[in-house]
Amino acid sequence: MADYLVTDVAALEALYGAPAQASLVKVARHLTPLYRQWIMASRFCVVSTAGEGGTDGSPRGDDGPIVQELDPQTLLMPDWRGNNRIDTLRNIVQDGRISLMFMVPGSNNVVRVNGRAVVSLDPAMLARFDQKGRAPRSVIVITIAEVYSQCARALIRAGLWTAGDESGDLPTIGALLAEQEASIDGDAYDSAWGARAAKTMW
Incomplete structure (x- = not known):
């Protein structure tokens, strides 16, 4: 197996060739009107982080938009009740890098956000997610570095x-x-x- 491993980026790029133009021009550095519309329609996303203990991918869901927009560069995600492993939050505190994949039932497209995050206990931010007197224990504040759509092939192949x-x-x-x-x-x-x-639930 070792003889067949790709260990050089130049060799990898030669194998796959140049990316399609559409895959490059689709990238925005902040929320645009159409990317905003798409993300605010999403009630589910997968959050990926990295920290001292390794990597983590965590599903997040809500009964409305999974995030709120603070400004075109910033998203807010409530941390609702879970199993208290806090893998995602621990990684954010240790490292801060974050990636999100937003999905909408019925759409084979995915919108991705890459950036950095912090964990906030700001009472005003917690209050934004009030659910009949229940609030999250913390809010993940995400600074967007890039936002872009993902080709639909994966979800089509899977018949998700x-x-x-x-x-x-x-x-x-x-x-x-x-x-x-x-x-x-x-x-x-x-x-x-x-x-x-x-x-x-909350």
Whole structure:
């Protein structure tokens, strides 16, 4: 295998050739009207960060826009309740580099944002995400370095929105937990999950 590894950027570029013009001109350095429209339609994104412990990719979802715009250079993302691993937040505090992939159900396109982030406890920022008296514990403040659309080929190949429900034979989260820790009753975990999630969504 080692004989076939690509270890030189020039060799990699020679293999793939020049990028298409559209892939270069699509990049903006801040929110434009159309990129703003697209991102504000997204209720789901994947957040990627890097820190001293390695890399992390985290799904984020909301019942409305997943982010708010502070200004054309800045996005705000609430950190709603999760499992308290804080992998994303830890990486942001340690490193600050961040990438986001915004998706909208039914669209095979993805809009990507790269930039830097900080974790804020500013009461005014927390209040912007008030949910009937509930507020996030922190807000991720993202400074945009670049925003651009992603070619639709990946989602088309995967049939992400057209393949139908393929989850029937997947192991449950309880089963995955029980596989790692024998003392966990996977069936009990799965049975209790719905009620627990309803009480702790925000």
